[in-house]
Protein backbone atom coordinates (compact mmCIF):
# COMPACT_ATOMS: atom_id res chain seq x y z
CA UNK A 459 0.00 0.00 0.00
CA UNK A 460 1.32 3.43 -0.97
CA UNK A 461 1.86 6.23 1.58
CA UNK A 462 -0.20 9.32 0.86
CA UNK A 463 -0.90 12.74 2.30
CA UNK A 464 -4.27 14.37 1.70
CA UNK A 465 -6.14 17.54 2.62
CA UNK A 466 -8.89 17.44 5.23
CA UNK A 467 -11.80 18.24 2.93
CA UNK A 468 -15.45 17.25 2.86
CA UNK A 469 -16.39 15.87 -0.54
CA UNK A 470 -19.12 13.77 -2.08
CA UNK A 471 -19.80 13.85 -5.82
CA UNK A 472 -23.32 15.06 -6.64
CA UNK A 473 -23.16 13.62 -10.18
CA UNK A 474 -23.67 16.99 -11.80
CA UNK A 475 -21.38 15.97 -14.69
CA UNK A 476 -19.72 19.38 -14.91
CA UNK A 477 -16.14 18.08 -14.74
CA UNK A 478 -16.90 15.62 -17.57
CA UNK A 479 -18.09 18.56 -19.72
CA UNK A 480 -15.25 20.93 -18.86
CA UNK A 481 -12.23 18.78 -19.53
CA UNK A 482 -10.77 16.67 -22.26
CA UNK A 483 -9.91 13.28 -20.79
CA UNK A 484 -6.57 11.87 -21.89
CA UNK A 485 -6.63 8.10 -22.18
CA UNK A 486 -4.07 5.30 -22.22
CA UNK A 487 -3.88 1.83 -23.73
CA UNK A 488 -5.02 0.41 -20.36
CA UNK A 489 -8.11 2.66 -20.36
CA UNK A 490 -9.10 1.76 -23.91
CA UNK A 491 -8.46 -1.92 -23.31
CA UNK A 492 -10.79 -1.87 -20.28
CA UNK A 493 -13.49 -0.14 -22.35
CA UNK A 494 -13.10 -2.61 -25.23
CA UNK A 495 -13.20 -5.67 -22.97
CA UNK A 496 -16.21 -4.46 -21.00
CA UNK A 497 -18.29 -2.79 -23.71
CA UNK A 498 -16.99 -4.15 -27.03
CA UNK A 499 -16.45 -0.58 -28.24
CA UNK A 500 -13.31 -0.22 -30.32
CA UNK A 501 -10.75 2.41 -29.36
CA UNK A 502 -11.34 4.19 -32.68
CA UNK A 503 -15.04 4.50 -31.80
CA UNK A 504 -14.50 6.13 -28.42
CA UNK A 505 -11.31 8.15 -28.77
CA UNK A 506 -10.08 11.12 -30.77
CA UNK A 507 -6.90 13.08 -31.30
CA UNK A 508 -6.52 16.59 -29.90
CA UNK A 509 -3.97 18.96 -31.38
CA UNK A 510 -1.15 19.46 -28.88
CA UNK A 511 -0.40 22.99 -30.16
CA UNK A 512 -3.90 24.05 -29.18
CA UNK A 513 -3.89 22.08 -25.92
CA UNK A 514 -0.53 23.16 -24.48
CA UNK A 515 1.32 20.87 -22.09
CA UNK A 516 -0.99 18.16 -20.78
CA UNK A 517 1.90 16.05 -19.49
CA UNK A 518 0.94 13.09 -21.66
CA UNK A 519 2.79 11.45 -24.56
CA UNK A 520 2.40 13.24 -27.89
CA UNK A 521 1.43 11.26 -30.96
CA UNK A 522 3.18 12.35 -34.11
CA UNK A 523 1.16 12.80 -37.30
CA UNK A 524 2.29 14.47 -40.51
CA UNK A 525 0.92 17.87 -39.51
CA UNK A 526 2.03 17.95 -35.88
CA UNK A 527 1.57 16.31 -32.49
CA UNK A 528 -1.64 15.15 -30.80
CA UNK A 529 -2.97 13.82 -27.51
CA UNK A 530 -5.27 10.83 -27.33
CA UNK A 531 -8.56 11.77 -25.64
CA UNK A 532 -12.08 10.45 -25.08
CA UNK A 533 -14.60 11.67 -27.62
CA UNK A 534 -17.09 14.36 -26.71
CA UNK A 535 -20.50 15.34 -28.01
CA UNK A 536 -21.04 18.80 -29.52
CA UNK A 537 -22.45 20.09 -26.22
CA UNK A 538 -19.12 19.24 -24.56
CA UNK A 539 -20.40 16.23 -22.64
CA UNK A 540 -18.44 13.00 -22.73
CA UNK A 541 -19.85 10.28 -24.99
CA UNK A 542 -20.31 8.17 -21.84
CA UNK A 543 -22.39 10.75 -19.99
CA UNK A 544 -26.10 10.07 -19.68
CA UNK A 545 -28.87 11.99 -17.93
CA UNK A 546 -30.79 9.99 -15.30
CA UNK A 547 -33.39 12.35 -13.87
CA UNK A 548 -31.47 15.42 -12.69
CA UNK A 549 -28.17 13.57 -12.49
CA UNK A 550 -25.59 13.09 -15.18
CA UNK A 551 -24.07 9.70 -14.66
CA UNK A 552 -21.08 7.95 -16.17
CA UNK A 553 -22.31 4.84 -18.02
CA UNK A 554 -18.90 3.17 -17.74
CA UNK A 555 -18.32 4.05 -14.08
CA UNK A 556 -16.76 0.70 -13.06
CA UNK A 557 -14.20 0.77 -15.88
CA UNK A 558 -13.90 4.49 -16.61
CA UNK A 559 -10.43 5.91 -17.42
CA UNK A 560 -8.05 6.39 -14.53
CA UNK A 561 -7.90 10.15 -15.21
CA UNK A 562 -11.60 10.36 -14.29
CA UNK A 563 -11.07 8.89 -10.84
CA UNK A 564 -9.44 11.77 -9.00
CA UNK A 565 -11.49 14.87 -9.61
CA UNK A 566 -11.61 17.35 -7.85
CA UNK A 567 -8.23 16.30 -6.45
CA UNK A 568 -4.86 16.42 -8.10
CA UNK A 569 -1.70 14.72 -6.92
CA UNK A 570 2.01 14.57 -7.35
CA UNK A 571 4.65 12.06 -6.39
CA UNK A 572 7.70 12.76 -4.28
CA UNK A 573 9.68 9.57 -4.76
CA UNK A 574 7.21 6.88 -3.63
CA UNK A 575 4.98 9.15 -1.55
CA UNK A 576 1.79 10.69 -2.89
CA UNK A 577 0.58 14.19 -2.12
CA UNK A 578 -3.04 15.05 -2.90
CA UNK A 579 -4.43 18.58 -3.12
CA UNK A 580 -7.83 19.99 -3.90
CA UNK A 581 -7.66 21.39 -7.44
CA UNK A 582 -8.04 25.15 -7.01
CA UNK A 583 -10.04 25.51 -10.24
CA UNK A 584 -12.65 23.06 -8.93
CA UNK A 585 -13.53 25.32 -6.03
CA UNK A 586 -16.45 27.46 -6.98
CA UNK A 587 -18.07 25.14 -9.47
CA UNK A 588 -17.77 21.56 -8.17
CA UNK A 589 -20.79 21.19 -5.87
CA UNK A 590 -19.29 18.05 -4.35
CA UNK A 591 -16.67 20.09 -2.46
CA UNK A 592 -17.94 20.75 1.05
CA UNK A 593 -20.61 18.09 0.61
CA UNK A 594 -20.64 14.87 2.67
CA UNK A 595 -18.05 13.62 5.17
CA UNK A 596 -14.28 14.22 5.23
CA UNK A 597 -13.03 12.26 2.27
CA UNK A 598 -10.52 9.42 2.50
CA UNK A 599 -8.42 9.12 -0.65
CA UNK A 600 -7.13 5.58 0.02
CA UNK A 601 -8.79 4.17 -3.10
CA UNK A 602 -7.54 7.09 -5.19
CA UNK A 603 -4.01 6.43 -3.96
CA UNK A 604 -4.26 2.91 -5.40
CA UNK A 605 -5.53 4.35 -8.68
CA UNK A 606 -2.56 6.72 -8.73
CA UNK A 607 -0.21 3.73 -8.58
CA UNK A 608 -2.08 2.06 -11.44
CA UNK A 609 -2.07 5.30 -13.37
CA UNK A 610 1.70 5.64 -13.08
CA UNK A 611 2.15 2.14 -14.51
CA UNK A 612 -0.45 2.73 -17.25
CA UNK A 613 1.22 5.98 -18.30
CA UNK A 614 4.55 4.20 -18.65
CA UNK A 615 2.99 1.53 -20.90
CA UNK A 616 1.27 4.24 -22.92
CA UNK A 617 4.57 6.06 -23.38
CA UNK A 618 6.06 2.84 -24.83
CA UNK A 619 3.05 2.51 -27.16
CA UNK A 620 3.33 6.11 -28.39
CA UNK A 621 7.12 5.94 -28.77
CA UNK A 622 6.69 2.85 -30.95
CA UNK A 623 4.22 4.70 -33.19
CA UNK A 624 6.41 7.81 -33.42
CA UNK A 625 9.35 5.64 -34.47
CA UNK A 626 7.22 3.99 -37.17
CA UNK A 627 6.44 7.50 -38.40
CA UNK A 628 10.11 8.54 -38.29
CA UNK A 629 11.07 5.41 -40.24
CA UNK A 630 8.27 6.10 -42.76
CA UNK A 631 6.89 2.59 -42.07
CA UNK A 632 3.35 3.98 -41.68
CA UNK A 633 1.26 6.81 -43.08
CA UNK A 634 1.22 9.50 -40.41
CA UNK A 635 -2.53 10.06 -40.62
CA UNK A 636 -5.40 9.88 -38.13
CA UNK A 637 -6.84 6.80 -39.88
CA UNK A 638 -3.55 4.98 -39.81
CA UNK A 639 -3.01 5.78 -36.12
CA UNK A 640 -6.53 4.60 -35.28
CA UNK A 641 -5.85 1.34 -37.14
CA UNK A 642 -2.70 0.90 -35.06
CA UNK A 643 -4.66 1.59 -31.88
CA UNK A 644 -7.44 -0.90 -32.73
CA UNK A 645 -4.88 -3.47 -33.81
CA UNK A 646 -2.86 -3.35 -30.57
CA UNK A 647 -5.90 -3.25 -28.26
CA UNK A 648 -7.52 -6.17 -30.13
CA UNK A 649 -4.38 -8.25 -29.68
CA UNK A 650 -4.03 -7.34 -26.00
CA UNK A 651 -7.68 -8.27 -25.44
CA UNK A 652 -7.23 -11.61 -27.23
CA UNK A 653 -9.89 -10.53 -29.72
CA UNK A 654 -7.85 -9.52 -32.78
CA UNK A 655 -9.26 -6.76 -34.97
CA UNK A 656 -8.00 -6.02 -38.48
CA UNK A 657 -4.41 -4.75 -38.68
CA UNK A 658 -4.22 -3.21 -42.16
CA UNK A 659 -0.79 -1.67 -41.61
CA UNK A 660 2.78 -2.71 -40.91
CA UNK A 661 2.86 -1.88 -37.22
CA UNK A 662 5.63 -4.25 -36.08
CA UNK A 663 3.46 -5.26 -33.12
CA UNK A 664 5.66 -8.27 -32.34
CA UNK A 665 8.33 -5.82 -31.22
CA UNK A 666 5.86 -3.84 -29.13
CA UNK A 667 3.63 -6.38 -27.36
CA UNK A 668 6.25 -7.86 -24.96
CA UNK A 669 6.92 -4.36 -23.62
CA UNK A 670 3.21 -3.75 -23.05
CA UNK A 671 2.41 -7.08 -21.41
CA UNK A 672 5.31 -6.96 -18.94
CA UNK A 673 2.89 -5.58 -16.31
CA UNK A 674 -0.74 -6.19 -15.45
CA UNK A 675 -3.26 -4.83 -17.95
CA UNK A 676 -6.92 -4.82 -16.91
Ligand code: SF4
Nearest residue numbers: 471472475477588590
Ligand atom coordinates in the same frame (compact mmCIF):
# COMPACT_ATOMS: atom_id res chain seq x y z
S1 SF4 B 1 -18.02 18.62 -10.86
FE1 SF4 B 1 -17.76 17.69 -8.83
S2 SF4 B 1 -19.83 17.08 -8.20
FE2 SF4 B 1 -19.92 17.47 -10.41
S3 SF4 B 1 -19.58 15.43 -11.33
FE3 SF4 B 1 -17.57 16.44 -11.17
S4 SF4 B 1 -16.72 15.74 -9.19
FE4 SF4 B 1 -18.92 15.31 -9.17
Ligand code: SF4
Nearest residue numbers: 478540542543552562
Ligand atom coordinates in the same frame (compact mmCIF):
# COMPACT_ATOMS: atom_id res chain seq x y z
S1 SF4 C 1 -15.68 8.41 -18.82
FE1 SF4 C 1 -17.29 8.84 -17.35
S2 SF4 C 1 -16.31 10.00 -15.70
FE2 SF4 C 1 -14.95 10.06 -17.49
S3 SF4 C 1 -15.47 11.96 -18.55
FE3 SF4 C 1 -16.70 10.31 -19.47
S4 SF4 C 1 -18.66 10.30 -18.35
FE4 SF4 C 1 -17.17 11.50 -17.15
